[in-house]
Amino acid sequence: MAREIEVKITHADFAYEELIVAISSRYELNFATQVDEIFAATPIDVLNPTAGTVICRTRTVGDEAPILTVKRRRSHNLDRDEEEVKVESVQAITRVLALMGFGHVAQISKRRAWTRLTDELTICIDSVDDLGVFVEIEALIQSTSSGGYSASEIQQALRLVDPRLADLIYRPGYSIVEKGYDTLLLEMNNS
Template sequence: MGDGIREIEVKYRVTEPDTIVAALRQHGVELSAPVRQDDQAYAPAGWTYGQSKAGHSFARLRTQDGRHLFCVKRPLDNELACAEHETEVVERDQMHAAILAMGFQPTVRIIKTRRTGRLDGMSLCLDEVRHLGTFFEIEMLVGDGRLAVDVQRDLDRFAGSLGIGLQRCTETYDSLIRAALTVGV
C-alpha cells in the first residue's frame, strides 16, 4: 500500500453465517472458497493490552497458501482505521527473527478460515476465527482526506442494508483473542 493509503474497516460478530452468505448473494457477491490464514501478531516493546493502539505500529506475519506476508499497521483514528504496509517474504522463520530484532514482541496467534468477496470498492470477509467464532468484516482502502469515522459510518450503513442482525465489534482479532484466552486466568 502506498503512502497516504489507509485501510478502514468495520467488524461484526456473526451467529448465523449462512444469512450473510445469502444476503451478499442477493447483492451479486459470491464469496471465495475458504482459505486458512495463520497470523502471528506483534506489538511494540513496552506496549501492553489495555493501552491505546493509536499512534503505535503493530506487525503481523501471515502464512496463507504457502505464501508468507509481512505487514505493519499503524492505527490512526481508531483500531480499525490504519496506515498499512504489506509485502511478501520468502522465509517465515527468518522474518520472525527480523521482527524480534526490530523490537517487536509476539502477542497472540490468530488462526482463521476466510472467505472473501468484493463490491463497490469494499472487501468483504467472512472469517471463522479459532477461539472466537465467526465474524464479518467490511474493509475499504481510502486515500483521500475522508475521516475514518465517516467511512466506517458508510460501511456500517451498507452492513445494515443487508437486513440481517449483526453485532458490531470495535476491537481487532488479537485483542479479542487475548481477552478470550485470559478469561479466568
C-alpha cells in the first residue's frame, strides 16, 4: 500500500499554458484529460473527513481502462493511504460501490500535465473545470514508513531538486489549498 501526501498550490496569476511552457523547458511532461468520479458513504465524508474515512475514485483517461482508487484518510485531508486497481468499467464498479454503501458525490474533469521529479516527488499542473489552475506536488512513500512529508517539507524538497521551479510555483501571493478537488467542488456547489 502506498501513502500519498499532496500539496496543492494556487495563485491568482497562474495560467495553465504559462506553467506548461516554463516546466516543459526543463522536464518532459505527460498530458492527459482525466475524468474522476468520486464515491463516498455520504457527502460529509468528503466535506469533513475524519481519520479512517474512506473515499473511492474512478479515473478515466481516454480509451484506457478506468482505475479505481480507494483512499483512507490519515492525518489530514491530503494525507492518505491508497490502493489502485484497473476495473472493467465505471458502470460496473459503480454498482459494486453502491452495494458497499458508497454513492456518487462529485465529478471532476481536468487537463493535467505531469512529470516525476524524483522517485518520490511528482509535479502536476491541473486545469480543473469550475475551479481553476493548480500546481500539485505529490510525495508517494511506502505506507509502512513511519515518516512522511509536511507541506513545508515538500516545499523544501522541491527547492532542493529545482530551485527555479520552486520560485515559479511559490511566487509571492501563492496559496496552499489543503483540500481535494472533490471537497472544493462540493463546497462550491453547496454555497
